[in-house]
Amino acid sequence: MPDAPHEILHDALVRAASAAAGAPVPRVEITPPARPEHGDLATPVALGLAKVAKRPPRQIADEVVAALRGDPAVAELVDGAEVAGPGFINLRMSPAWYARIVSGVVAAGAGHGRGGAQRPEAVLVEFVSVNPTGPPHVGHARQAALGDSIARILAFAGHRVTREYYVNDYGRQMELFGESVAARYAQLLGEDARVPEDGYRGDYVSDVAAILHVEVGERYAGRAGRLDADGRGFFARRGGELMLDAIFAELEAFRVHFDVVSHETPLHVSGDVERRLDELTAAGHTYVDEGALWFRSSAFGDEKDRVLRRANGVTTYLAADVAYHLDKAERMGDRMIDILGADHHGYIGRLKAVLAASDHDPDRLEVLIVQLVSLLEDGEARRMSKRAGTLVTLGELVRDIGVDAARFFLVERSSDTTMDLDIGLAREQSQENPVYYVQYAHARCCALQRKAAEAGVDVAASVATPGDVGGDERALVARLAEWPAVAAEAAARRAPHRVVAYLKDLSREFHAFYHRSQVVDAPPAERAFRLGIVAATRAVIGTGLDLIAVEAPERM
């Protein structure tokens, strides 16, 4: 939109600042001031220019203001401009400015703020990736909420996003899981069998065993305790499949879908892992020490070297990750984002080293570390252990407080802050949860539109210029205008919590506006203006909630 009011203002300020500085000024920062008495918009441009021009900031500001006042392009938009403090330029905007901002947002609707990425990329986001040996717990719930929200925010910004889940369905942990399932299966048949010492003991293991019992009847009767390779393989493989089905079912209920599911096993079976190790060796990035094959990752910034194949010939977890990440690097476009729990942060160095050693730019890989969720139950720490089966699962959390509250809560805080989640409190305070505050604002917008329609007012009529614009309206419209910057920033920083913070701010300003301004019964010009504000607010809240996969109800 070439005549977008912000651009007109910005260009005018650039002209004025360039004239005052006597040199081209490429761009000018325009922000809403912290205090309303400082006007509607402000710019510190003179402060920055003072350094280069070697003149007092206030003097420069005076010249900028004079130039701005004489600029016909902004005469209709700016009601007043003055210099304040150390050299800030404070602007008071006109009703026409506000009407144009609002009508711009209304016209854009759900597209307002879309496409803010400076350089669109193909991005592969890998997240959750929990082993199919048990259900996702609360920590995974945070990663799921964050990963999915980041994917949505990146897509909104204009990136081409792929969501991927990597299944570690290979190795010792899967064998243990298979043995655990086999033991429960045997117990179902009345046989004397025990779950291995370091096996999995959660109730879900029995659930899997029960399904297997239905599927295969008594085929493995009498030998579940001492299975041959075929039998062990069956319980691990089929048990893992069922577990994975359950995991994806819980994630779907949590509104998280994946475009690609990659498995570890094929990487081994196809020889991919061995081939990658050979390539690293051929390139001189490995060595043998005490019978083990080492990756010289410290040559690529890692803290120390890592074992790829143990002395006993078995490859490590990292070996599979070499194959997996190189595969991703080759099949994907521009960027890979791995979302990992804080207990995996030591992995960053070696993963980047894998890429660097294979002539990939390690900066293509971003590892986002999500700090842990500590669970409390009525103020007391609740220890979790997957093997003991004492964890709180994503499914239990959702059943407890609902998808909307859980998703909102889990992305409300920055991913690099540890989070205390008191289950008892979350349950009791569900009515106090800020998610309802935001949803209520959306529902109120819808109610106003219904009311207006009932009164015979054309809700879709064009936005009119009001005689005057009140303080609540100025704050609210400024907030609506800020949305594209917030959405772009949230994408660039992979920070969904910025969307949440924005939605809470926007909702607060809307509620205040609602209480102090009549909409349906206002005079025609004000009514059309305010209905525009309502439509714009509804659209932006709806968009923002969608980016964190929280519903935007029309009634509450």
Next chain:
RNA sequence: GCGCCCGUAGCUCAGCCGGAUAGAGCGGCGGACUUCUAAUCCGCGGGUCGCAGGUUCGAAUCCUGCCGGGCGCGCCA
């Protein structure tokens, strides 16, 4: 010991690629429903931005050191 994250109001946290008098929610106290949804609003109280230096017109924000908390530091995954 080394690495990453955190330390801001009683509690939970925003703000952090430098800008005006540091914000919100919750909790506390006091108000507002004959009027478009009170899951709401308005008002009051609440701070050595962990500590100490440094950088500069200006630091919660950048740099250094220290203190406190979390998580890592396997031929586990």
